[in-house]
Amino acid sequence: MLVRRCAILVVEPREELEFDLSVLFAGEQALAARVAWLALAAHLPEEVPLEPGDLELLGAVGESLWQERAPLDARYGRERLERLLGAGLLVSDDPAHAGHRERDERIRETHWFGPSALAHFHGRWRGRNVSEDPRLSGFETIADMVAAYGAPPPEVAERTDSAERLLLPPPAEGALDAALLARYTGRNYDPEAVLPLALVSRLLQRGFGAQQVREVAPGTVAFKKTSPSGGSLHPVGAYVITRRVEGVPPGVWHYHPVAHALEPVAPLDAATAPGLLRRCLADQHWFADAPLMVVLAARFRRNFWKYRNHAKAYRALVLDAGHLSQTFYLLAAEAGLPAFVTAAVDDGELETLLRIDPLQEGVLAVCGCGLPSGKEETVEFRPEGRIAGKAR
Helix, strand or coil: CEEEECCCEEEEEEEEEEECHHHHHCCCCCEEEEEEEEEEECCCCCCEECCCCHHHHHHHCCCCCCEEHHHHHHHHCHHHHHHHHHHCCEEECCHHHHHHHHHHHHHHHHCCCHHHHHHHHCCCCCCCCHHHCCCCCCCCCHHHHHHHHCCCCCCCCCCCCHHHCCCCCCCCCCCCHHHHHHCCECCCECCCCCECHHHHHHHHHHHHCCCEEEEEECCEEEEECCCCCHHHCCCEEEEEEECCECCECCEEEEEECCCCEEEEEEECCCCCHHHHHHHHCCCCCCCCCCCEEEEEEEEHHHHHCCCCCCCCHHHHHHHHHHHHHHHHHHHHHHCCCCEEEECCCCHHHHHHHHCCCCCCEEEEEEEEECCECCCCCECEECCCCCEECECC
16 A cells, blocks of 8 residues: 655644643642644644654655655555554555545645635634624624723824825715716615516626636636736636526526526525525524625636645635725626625535535635615715614
C-alpha cells in the first residue's frame, strides 16, 4: 500500500482554559491552560484531534510523493497509521480509503492556495443559524452590544484636523442617482406578491448575463458583463430560486448567462419551501419571504485555472460576488424594489438544494428582492433616512 499526506493541512495548538474551584479555595490561580493539538485539512469538514506522536508521523510523510506504508508501520505503529488514514489526514491507494483520497485529489486539481482553502471550507455552515451564533445571540439590540462591549470604533476615520481638509464641490446629478439613492436592504417582504417575468428577465440578464462573448484563444471564451471580474473569468454563477415569479414554476434553476435561460435543477414544494429556504438562510426569517432569490456560487477551477495556488485568487472570488450583488441591488432599486444580500447562509443546505459538489463549486452569498409588505416588523434603513421596524 502507498500513502502520502493530504494536500492542504494546518496543525493548530489551541489553548483551552479550565477552572478549578478547589485550587481557588486553596488561594492559588484557579485558571489552568491546556493545549490541544488539532489538524485542519481542506478536504475534511471537521477538525481532527491529534494524539502525542501524530505530529512526528505527519511530518515524516510528504504531500507530493507516495511512499510504502510498511516501513511507516514499523516505525510509528500500525494502529497510528490506520487512525490517521481513517481520519483522512493521510491518504492511500487502498480502495478502503477511496473516499478521502478522491476528495483530496479534487482539492489538488483545483489549485487552491492553502490558507484560502482552509478559510473557505472551515468557514462553511451546516445545520447552524444566526440565532445560535454565540457572538450575536446574546444581544437583543445594538444598545445591548454597546452596554457589553462599549461603543464601536468611530464611524469615520479622521486623518487630519478639520481645518486641513480640502472641501470638494457638491456632486453633479447623474443618470445613476435615482437607483443609487433609492437602494436599501429590505427585510419586510410581501409574502403574496408576484414579480412580473419581464422584470425578472431584466434583473437576471443585466445583473448576471453575458453582454458580449468573445473567444480570446482556441477553446477559451471570455465574457463581458455589467460587473467586473478578476482576469475576466467570471467564475461566480447564479442559481435562481423562484417562489412567486409570473409564468415560472416554483423551483431552483441555474441561470445560463449566454443563452439567457433558466436550466431546471429541482422543483420547490409549496408546503415545504418556506421552512427549507429559512434553513438555507440560516434562520434569517426576514429574508425568507422574498419571491426571488439568487445564490452566488463560485466555480473554483475556473478562477484558479489562471491564478494557481495564488494568495489573491480567493479574494478575487469574494470581490466578484460583491460586484454582482451590488449590481443586482441597483437593478432592483431601479425597479422600485428593496433587495438584500447575505453571506450568513447554511452552506450545506444550499449545496444539497443546488446539487453541487462543494469541493468544486462553493456558495458565497445569497441575494434576493421583492415587493415590500408595508409592515415594519424588522429593522430597515429606508432611503428617506428613517429607520423602520424593531431594532433587533
